[in-house]
Amino acid sequence: MKKLRTALPAMVLLACALALSANAQGAAFERNPNGAGWGISVPFSPDSRADYTFELYLGSSTADALPENLLDRKEGVTASPVFLEAYGFDPSIPGTVLWLRVSASVDPRRQGLDTPGMREQKITLPGGCGCTGLSTYEQPFYYGDGTEKNPFLVSTPQQLQHLNNGRHLQQGQYFLQTCDIDLRGYDSDGDPANGNWRPIGYTVYPYDSGYFTGHYDGNGHLVKNMSFHLTLEENTAGLFGAIQNSTVKNLGVASGETLSASDIGGLVGAATNSKISCCYTDVEISGSITAPICGSMAGSLFSSTMENCYSLGEISLSQYAGGLVGVLWDGPNTVRCCYSLSALQGATAAGGIAGLQRGSYTMDGCYWLAGPLYAEGSGGVTPSGNYRLASLSDFESGEPFPGWDTGVWQFEAGKAPQLRVFLR
Ligand SMILES: [Zn+2]
Known part of the structure; x- marks a missing residue:
């Protein structure tokens, strides 16, 4: 004992x-x-x-x-x-x-x-990408391994730009943003004439491309004060230039301005076989006659889906301008439960949701303020379940839009619908 x-x-x-x-x-x-x-x-x-x-x-x-x-x-x-x-x-x-x-x-x-x-x-925190020898415009990821369970964490402009690095751009990796990222004062290439941002992923005429193929979760955070001014050689522009087999979600792009490219989107220039969800943009896009395709969210969609997204801001001077998407190209493309309050000025063909649609598409539960659902395209009819609202106050009634997920959207009198992920 x-x-x-x-x-x-x-x-x-x-x-x-x-x-x-x-x-x-x-x-x-x-x-x-x-x-x-x-x-x-x-x-x-x-x-x-x-x-x-x-x-x-x-x-x-x-x-x-x-x-x-x-x-x-x-x-x-x-x-x-x-x-x-x-x-x-x-x-x-x-x-x-x-x-x-x-x-x-x-x-x-x-x-x-x-x-x-x-x-x-x-x-000791595990992970990080371990990239070395980077330019001053980039920073390695200090946490994560790029898997869905353990994504690379992104918290600075330099880390966001690091998505463009060959070790990450086309690897199908996962990324998670941990805070708002303000690009004011940052310059991705040291040449302020280009604006401050080099879009993530690109296509360049005629056939050169480097699509972003990863999965980006903004986690309810913003990227602010983005600007770029690209030449036509760089065919696609946005926070992301060109994405493929990719997902982008829970991300806001605010106070941005873009100038002169071919396919311009506030969030994505061109999306192929990709899904964009629970995102919004509030950007000023100035196209030109050499900037034929502009969308507040995305320039072009190819066999892609956009859902639970909204846009504010303005597009001026474009051939095809869409409140959400410039052109819905070869489908099937789907746009559902989205709205746009973007102002569209000086476009040849301006649609409340899309400038041009062609190929097979589904649009359902879309709301917009001015013009037709799309300006040009096959059929020329508005599918049922989409609504042009007469005034801003119709957006701000606080009444849930039919078929919209109130777990994703918050409806509150005096405000247009808000994505809950940004209200946390
Ligand atoms: Zn790295």
Whole structure:
């Protein structure tokens, strides 16, 4: 019996050690499964004689275990794994590290028998793309491996531009934006005459192309103050120039302006076999006679889908101008549950949703303010289920549009429908 008593304190300490050795091998820094943000999941082996307190600090050593650096604290933990939330922590910023403290407390009934234990450990964030030798216009991704489960995190203009790098552009990788990105003061090539942004992915006449083939989740954030001024040689322009087999979602492009390209979109110049969802743009697009195709969201769609998107802003001087899409090319293309309040000025053929449609298409649940659904195209009829509204106040009635998902959209009197992902 005496022998057993002397062994027990060591067992509590052992349990504490187990928690940390498990962390070293199995803890995963990951998106919070219960809400926004990030955190760390720590598997451990609970000891029934102890309960545990886990604390997560921002910092690189025990000296940083200060109240102001405490990110999360969970007391009385008895079950594994425990998830510690890293509130306000952005793992895409290099040089920040975390510190985990695990304390095992003694059961009051066993005072004098067991010894409390405590261990601390630095948490090393895994991942990052590891690209080196980059120009000053790019920055590597510091977190993620490009998989759907563990996307590369994007938080700076330089990281956003890094999508254009050959190691990422056509690899079918996944990306997640962690904050709003303001391009004011940034220049992607050092030549302000081009504007500040080099579109991600491109096509150049006649046949040269480098499509972005990845999957980009804006996570309800914006890209602000984008501008570009390209030549006709660069055929497609937008935040993304040309995408293929790609998805873009939950992303807003605000306060942007674009000039002179062929296929211009606020978000995407040309999309092929791709899906754009839960995005919006508020940009000024100035085309020209040599800029025949402009859409507030996308210049051209080829066999692609756009849903739950909206656009504001203005397009001026274009041949085909669409409130959402310049031209719906070879289909099948689908545009559903979208609206446009874009002003269309000086276009040869301007449509509230599309400038020109040809090929097979589905448009359903689309709302716009001025002009026809599309300006030119086969059939010349408006499919049922699409509505030109008479005035802005019709958009702001707060009444849900029939068939629209109120889990995706918020309808509120006095406001046009808002995407909930941007309201968090
Ligand atoms: Zn890289």
